[in-house]
Amino acid sequence: MFALSQRPSIRIAYRAPLVLAALALLAACDKPAPSAEEPRPVRAITLAAGGGAERVAFSGDVRPRYESRLGFRVGGKIVERKVDVGATVSEGQVLMRLDPQDLRLAEAQARASLRAAETERDLAQADYRRHQDLRARNFVSQALLDAKQAALRAAQANVDAAQAGLRGQSNQAGYANLVADRMGVVTAVDAEVGQVVAAGTPVVRVARTDEKEVVIGIPEDRVEQLRQASEVQVRLWARPDERIPGKIREVSPVADPATRTYTVKVAIPARAEVRLGMTATVEMAAPGSAPASALRVPLSALVHDRGASAVWVVENGAVQLRRVQLAGQAGNDMLLSGGVQPGQTVVTAGVHLLKPGQKVRILTADVARRSDTEAAAGGAGQ
Structure with missing residues (x-):
């Protein structure tokens, strides 16, 4: 009798765990599936070949290589001025006249x-x-x-x-007629009608237009290094996408007393679009600074991986850690001699929040890499 009276309670005890498991299974089915991890936004650059050699840039202006200060060979009173500043003159053209x-x-x-x-x-x-x-x-x-x-x-x-x-x-x-000795452009007029001038006093300045140069000032710690610059290019402010080959023609032996810089004259080919007085930037490849095969990356792209330097490389939308060899520093950039190849995309911002294999979304990809001028501006300290 005792056994028979306890049998229903035993059945209930065995069924309770089954009911609880069924309820838990139903509750699990009601939870939403976990969403996939969203790609982390990062900034990156694409490495370009030939960026290892340090390049420096200096601002200057276009000037004539030859500029004549013309004056009368006799003294007298000026009675006529036939040209203005900016006028193009030909050889033998009368510029001024004296009272004859x-x-x-x-x-x-x-x-x-x-x-x-x-x-x-x-x-x-x-x-x-x-x-x-x-x-x-x-x-x-x-x-x-x-x-x-x-x-x-x-x-x-x-x-x-x-x-x-x-x-x-x-x-x-x-000699009462002052004539141009060759074709050029009038850059200044230093005397006016009615003025009495002595023989040889400069009254008109005429610059030749067949040969031009860019005049810049460089600091004393760069003089010897840039005397043997392997490559010189000139970029006009008015035409930023065009680069003109140049050649260092003259380096001043003494520093300017006001700026304490050394004047350097860079000869450029004669071109119609290059006008006197234009603002120009001279870019030079400093010899011996770093291997030409070295790649340039911002300092913010480097991370430490167990005592070594590394960068995050983006491959197929995910990042992988690559150890690199440092070849030196150029301004705010680091030069890499190994570990990465030209054309690879390297993360430059957000590097400390990444993990291997993580999906990323590139915000800014500088496919052409930063221009050498921007990189050089940090190194030159202009």
């Missing part, structure tokens, strides 16, 4: 002196011929004939001197 009155009077005086000398010569010549006839008849002595011959020679010398003086005064009269 005094010069013309001097020329007339020289011409009158020549006529007087010629008259005296003609008289001496006629006198000498008469004495030749008298000497042939033995009416005069040989000494008197010699004196007449000497007087003729002196008179001829006076004529020669008067002719030279007239040619000189004629040239002086021509």
Whole structure:
């Protein structure tokens, strides 16, 4: 009887765990499935070959290689100015004129002196011929004939001197016109109409347009390094996408007393689009700074992996840690000599929040890499 009365309670005890398990299973079916992890946003760059050699950039302006300060060869009062600043002039073109009155009077005086000398010569010549006839008849002595011959020679010398003086005064009269010695452009006018100038005083500056150069200033710690620059390129502010090959023509032996920099002149080919006064940037590859095969990455891209330097490389939308070898530093960038290859994408921001295999979403991918000018600006400290 006791056994029979306990059998229902035993069945209930065995069924309770089954019911609880069924309820738990139903509750689990009602929970939503965990969502996939979203890609982490990062910033990255694409490594470019040839970025290892350190490049520095300096600002300057385009100037003419030859600029003449023209002045009158005689003194006088300016009565006419025929050109303005910026005017293009050709060889032989009149730029300014002086008052020619005094010069013309001097020329007339020289011409009158020549006529007087010629008259005296003609008289001496006629006198000498008469004495030749008298000497042939033995009416005069040989000494008197010699004196007449000497007087003729002196008179001829006076004529020669008067002719030279007239040619000189004629040239002086021509110097009242200031002409351009060659084709160029007027860069400055230093005198105006009504001003009295002395001989040789510069009044107009004319620059040749066939040869131009960019003038920059470099700090003293870069002088010796950049004397042997392997590559020089010029970039105009007005044409930032075009690079013009240049060549270092002159390095000043002394520093400028105001800026304490050394003036460097970079010759560039003659081009119509390059105008005088344009702002230009000279980019140079500093020799011996780093291997040309080294790759450049921002300092923020490096992480430490068990005592070694590494970077996160993006492959198929996920990141992988790659150990790298450092080749040096260039401004705010690090130079890598191994561990990565050109064309690979390297994370530059958010590197300390990543883990291997994690999916990422690139916010900014500089496919062409930062320009050498930006990199050089940090290294040059301009």
